[in-house]
Amino acid sequence: MSQRSATSQPTNGSRASVIEVRRSARRRRTVSAYREGDRTVVLIPARMSEAEEQRWVTVMLDKLAAQESRRTFGDAELSERARRLSEQYFGGRAEAASVRWVTNQNTRWGSCTPSERSIRLSHRLQGMPEYVVDYVLCHELAHLLVPGHGPRFWRLLEAYPKTERARGYLEGVVAAERLPHVPGARDS
Incomplete structure (x- = not known):
């Protein structure tokens, strides 16, 4: 079962207007993120500290921004x-x-x-x-x-x-x- 952290505004100029952190007891080590409309969803393990959460949110926002800025060809x-x-x-x-x-x-x-x-x-x-x-x-x-x-x-x-x-x-x-x-x- 996952629990949701309060949403917050991005701090690094990301294109998403809201960041939602979802904690999961089933998730052990991995962290992932994706865009859902104007929202960025970051999935983290439930046991992660607040400091680790903040660090991972920043890492994942940067990673998503880099992926989106890369030029890919069809x-x-x-x-x-x-x-x-x-x-x-x-x-x-x-x-x-x-x-x-x-x-x-x-x-x-x-x-x-x-x-x-x-x-x-x-x-x-x-x-x-x-x-x-x-x-x-x-x-x-x-x-x-x-x-x-x-x-x-x-x-x-x-x-x-x-x-x-x-x-x-x-x-x-x-x-x-x-x-x-x-x-x-x-x-x-």
């Missing part, structure tokens, strides 16, 4: 980007019939079905640096030319100059997701 722009990357790095040989964002890929950054010439990118890439999105697109475009991850595939992908940098970035994201999400956890 499927049409993604297809055009893939076409441009294919031309630039693969001589136009990697032609995708469809390229689109999907929300059902949480363990992969992208996937490709060569027989259908379709590429799908995880929505989790939205808001990441452009060179990272370009790398994942190049990776999937390369699969249109070479199945699997053998030496021929990696030689082909070497055409994209930021391959190693992008792979390192994505490995860092995966590593960060494994860290505890409670600020001050080391202080106790």
Whole structure:
């Protein structure tokens, strides 16, 4: 069962006019937030102190503002980007019939079905640096030319100059997701 804290006005210029904090006895460590009309809802564990609540509200407002300010491009722009990357790095040989964002890929950054010439990118890439999105697109475009991850595939992908940098970035994201999400956890 959740209990609701009193609502308050945002303190950091957030676009929402009201902040509602919902405490849940079932929620143990995670904190999340979302927009609900002109209201921002922050979900926290019931056992959290008032000071932790205030800190998390600020963190989550900043996180939501950053997400909302990031420019994301749609499927049409993604297809055009893939076409441009294919031309630039693969001589136009990697032609995708469809390229689109999907929300059902949480363990992969992208996937490709060569027989259908379709590429799908995880929505989790939205808001990441452009060179990272370009790398994942190049990776999937390369699969249109070479199945699997053998030496021929990696030689082909070497055409994209930021391959190693992008792979390192994505490995860092995966590593960060494994860290505890409670600020001050080391202080106790």
